[in-house]
Amino acid sequence: MFYREAGEFRTTYKEDSQTFPIRFDRWRYYFVLFVAICVIPFMVNDYWVNSIFLPFLIYAIAAIGLNILVGYCGQVSLGTGGFMAVGAYACYKLMTAFPDVSMFIHVILAGVITAGVGMLFGLPSLRIKGFYLAVATLAAQFFLVWLFNRVPWFYNYSASGQINAPERDTFGILITGPNTEAWATYLFCLIFTVVSAIIARNLTRGSVGRKWMAIRDMDIAAEIIGVNPLTAKLSAFAISSFFVGISGALFFSVYLGAVEVGEAFGINKSFLVLFMIIIGGLGSIFGSFAGAAFLVLLPVALKVVGVDWLGWPTDIVAHLQLVIVGALIIVFLIAEPHGIAQLWRVTKEKLRLWPFPH
């Protein structure tokens, strides 16, 4: 019914290997982009942007980054929070040191700096793997948070130890600080999210991505067929950290505005992003979006149901949220290890045959 493929003839390799080979899919993609760029900015207000759209877009970038590392390259990392902190502090230092430069450049540079730090902490992955590596990345998490807490240079010797985003603009439009417009911050983050997704998609289906997946599936076999584990693993760490750094920079400068490192980028942030990609689907760009949307919307939905409808105190809802997230992780790992992305794929297959499944 929906996915009519009859009459779609693809005559070139290029057409056959595009991201959305089915016309319906392609149109839907353009439609979503159109709504996101041309409709939503005119409708949003501060509440919607700050409680749903900004966290969703920013976490989606972080999830894409972590998915490259965990889902595509198979290197489990629990240091996402630490790398996001690197992005945030790099962005802060750049913003305060070069006030006249556009925010675009600051955020991208913050990503580049994070990529460097990520490669440094990725070095042990050449020797250790699996959950040994997962615990080794905890070193990055705790060390980086400690570093930003204790070395005053990073927070410009401010008395509170916090970093506050000063007012900065791009093309004359305020992006950071207290006086921003909802649509401006939304569009700014949207551009980064869309471009990140496109870059990630094209990297993961190209030769780089195939090398990562070879390493993930069996690193020794990959080495034998000529994949260099050094470059494959370190490039995965670098690119993953680049995206995570960008999301950290946006998280601090555009979304929160003021950050205390242990609170905003603690170990819980690492787990949150990891949960996003488990629930969304390991090794899937769409899964990163789905997981981010799910875990951003879940607390909002719980709050509406628990606090506003049932009248429970907020702490009960917060605890209930932990229980639900934990249970969902387990349910997804048992029932559908490939997450929402796999559910979506199955649904799509069904829809292609519907209403005549045979």
Next chain:
Amino acid sequence: MSEAFLYTVEVFLNGLMAGVLYALVALGFVLIYKASGIFNFAQGVMALFAAMTLVGFQNGQVPFAHLINATFGLHVTNFGWNLHSVVAVFLTVLVMIFLAWAVQRFVFRHLVGQEPIILFMATIGLAYFLEGFADLMWGSEIKTLDLCWSAGHCLPQGGNFWIEDMTAGLGGEGFYGFFIDSLDIVAAVVAMVLVAALVAFAQYTKQGRAMRAVADDHQAALSVGVSLNFIWILVWSLAGFVALVAGIMWGAKSGVQFSLSLIALKALPVLMLGGFTSIPGAIVGGLIIGVGEKLFEFLIGAPFLGGATENWFAYMLALLFLVFRPQGLFGEKIIERV
């Protein structure tokens, strides 16, 4: 003897005692890892859960009181009795056994044969679930834990005066003897007894042998008639018991609160040093980490790096160590076959 040296010795001794507590948590990890290949991230939260349950039983708290009150508009908080500590500990052990059964029945039975990393993530989910569940059940405020087996005989608090008096003569005027927490000494003794008991259990009892057989090769163990279900529940119960002991010690030391589960994260570098499969390794690793981080903080961290290096030192040490010896000090050599 110079005083700087004596202070270093004191830091060393305190590190040793802290290390015993890390080792206590690490033991639980090793038990489960050896028997089921699951790296149980939830061990720390299990310790927190056990300690909270114990306190809840002791004070006669109504479980889920907060939730019940919010839903039905009641004001129940307390049954109005205080259970004796021994009874409370017994009940808590029962709860931990039930938890072991539930975890086995509802989670890991469905995940048999999955990759280790999937199992690891499942335990992270379990940790979140348990943490929220414990808070819902007993409330999230910080609780004090006093364990008394009879009137006047409680877990000791504060420094040990006997050691202080005995060692005061070693230094000069300004030296008042080594300050060592009495509780740490008790914890050290308990840890040693626990390790001895566990080793004896694993070596000399039927269940212990079955446990080791499962650890070795669970399909082979299954084929000679060992009940995998029973062994796994047994192992999780043992881990729950170890978690309870660790929870009591940490809880009595610094109050029963969320940070308990973070302290347990420290057990991870302990394991990396000691090797995941070795009980002695867990002990030695714990001691090295405990002493290392206290000495590092005392000699380098506090004077030069601004302090609080204990947060990351253990992980960094483990990271550097792993690069040179991935299987840990006592772990079995990792052999990869293609």
